[in-house]
Amino acid sequence: MIRKYNKKDLKRLLQIESESFPSSAYDRFTLICLSKFYRFLVYEKEELLGYIIFDPGNGHILSIAVDPSYRGEGVGTRLVEEVFKECERGWIEVRRSNKTAQTFYLSLGFETVGEIQNYYRDEDAYIMTRKRD
Secondary structure, three states: OEEEOOHHHHHHHHHHHHHHOOOOOOOHHHHHHHHHHOEEEEEEOOOEEEEEEEEOOOOEEEEEEEOHHHOOOOHHHHHHHHHHHHOOEEEEEEEOOOHHHHHHHHHOOOEEEEEEOOOOOOOOEEEEEEEOO
16 A cells, blocks of 8 residues: 555654665655655555655655565555656656666666766766656
């Protein structure tokens, strides 16, 4: 089930965030702030398995993370598809070294359209975009 984020989700989200991005995880304060200004959805089965944060005004996906134990089971795909229920176009920055994420987005119909130098301070990012089907 995909639903809106609520405060009781924060502890689990921080866990998923730290497992997904060990060297650059968002902290509690950042996640709370993002939840106030952007669309913040979670995927829940018996427990919370993933989340996505995006701007419905322009389709910018700020963050998406799935519990590592549930990757490859369609959680991320379902979360990304929620963006396209509200947006004509979606886009995301992806670490140049993150071949897994690039492959994931390519499989969903995204294409690489540009690059941002030093986006992650220590690494460049690709800009990937897709139009709604």
